[in-house]
Amino acid sequence: MRWRLAVGVVGLAWSLTTVAAYLPPVLHRYTHSRTVIGALLAVEGLVALGVPLVVGPLSDRTRTRFGARRPWLLAALLPMVGALAFLSVAGSLAATGGVLAVFYVAYYVYETPYRSMYPDRIDRRQLGKAMAAQHLLRGAAIGLALVLGGILLHVARPLPFALAAGIVLAGGIAVVALTEPKEAESGGDTFAPLRIVREDRDVRLFLIANTAWETTFAGMRTFVVLYVIRGLDQPLYVSSAILGAVAAGYLVAAIGVGRFADRVGLTRVILVASVVYGLGLLSGGIPRHWHWSFLGLVFLVAIAAGAVMTLAWGLLYELTGDEDEGAVAGLATMTKGIGIVVGPLVAGGAIDVLKGVFASTDGYAAMWPVLAVPILAAIPLLFPLRRAERASRDGGRGGGGRSPSPRGSRR
DSSP: OHHHHHTHHHHHHHHHHHHHHHHHHHHTTTOOOHHHHHHHHTHHHHHHHHHHHHHHHHHHHOOOTTOSSHHHHHHHHHHHHHHHHHHTTSOSHHHHHHHHHHHHHHHHHHHHHHHHHHHHHSOGGGHHHHHHHHHHHHHHHHHHHHHHHHHHHHHOTTHHHHHHHHHHHHHHHHHHHHSOOOOOOSSOOTTHHHHHHHHOHHHHHHHHHHHHHHHHHHHHHHHHHHIIIIISOOOHHHHHHHHHHHHHHHHHHHHHHHHHHHHHOHHHHHHHHHHHHHHHHHHTTSOSSOOTTHHHHHHHHHHHHHHHHHHHHHHHHHHOOSSOHHHHHHHHHHHHHHHHHHHHHHHHHHHHHTTTTTGGGTTGGGHHHHHHHHHHHTHHHHHHHHHHHHHHHHHOOOTTOOOSSOTTTTO
16 A cells, blocks of 8 residues: 555656756746746745645545545646646746646645545554655655756756656556545544644644754755855766765665664654754855765765655654544645745855855855754654654554544643
8 A cells, every 4th residue: 555655746746846946947038037936936835834724624524435535636636737738838927927826736735635645544553664665756756857857858848847747647646546535534624723733732743843854955955056066166967966865865764764663663763863964964064165075974964864754744644643634734734835935044044144154155054054953953852752652552553543542632
């Protein structure tokens, strides 16, 4: 089941990577303002702040012969595919922005119920392996989208987006066809996210931690290439090598961490990985010149970062009770939106404010210690979450059944 579910992430990762990497050159035909281009791409964060909170609870209560989650995936596929197909040929900045907004809305209409399918169907003792399978396919999709997208863009501007549309359609249909329907819950309600945040301390702590992790990830994603080519004054192939080391580290984490985390506990692995991750980011503020020996450190920190990001959602599923999976997934997806909005602002502000302190890298080295702060600050939250995970496992769940503990009982 974990591989059948993991297929659904391929289209998500491929499409979002294509848009983030190859839409800016398209937008450059209509405007030379990097602020305008950045603002259009930042719409993703605003959409992620609202859509998941609506779709998640609704997917908990949807009653159809296709189940509770799958109709939402099917409903989102057509606008996602259509938006990707038209993004590069919309004809104007305003039209492209409108199509982009449609894509982001459809993307999060799909993602929220898709993530909710994991606690519906996966035994909690297998969550580490399930998350590892998902992140393995996600990493492969991101890598292939970057490589093939660049090649296709040189051939014809619409081709990367057309390929992404085809991958989204195939992946979406596959995950719907390969999974069984899940009936709607009887107790879900529109205000479930607010109730969960108010009543469930464990989920509340996770949301705070996940906001920190997503903030750091979004800040790094935005400025890492500029750090290399402008801060360290290196050619583009050096940044490609560094990103390759990062991708390799994420894949190693996805392959190796799941089974181990299922044995020793997801929170324990996240805790150790967070220490390595945070200290590695702190050390990133030290170098003033590039040395190829740094690739080893990059690879090690990428494994730690990959472990955190791979296991995060598995930990959330460990903490959820026997209802409101869609609402909980909507809350967690919302934290991604917060990170997308806040992360680049924090990193960019640090670069500008501390430019004098990190003058040799034109201020860019300041991003690393600043982005280390959320990772390190989230570590104390993991100790109560570790206790909650142990209590959840002691409560027991086998064969895909839900935990007997009602929501809010682990406060």
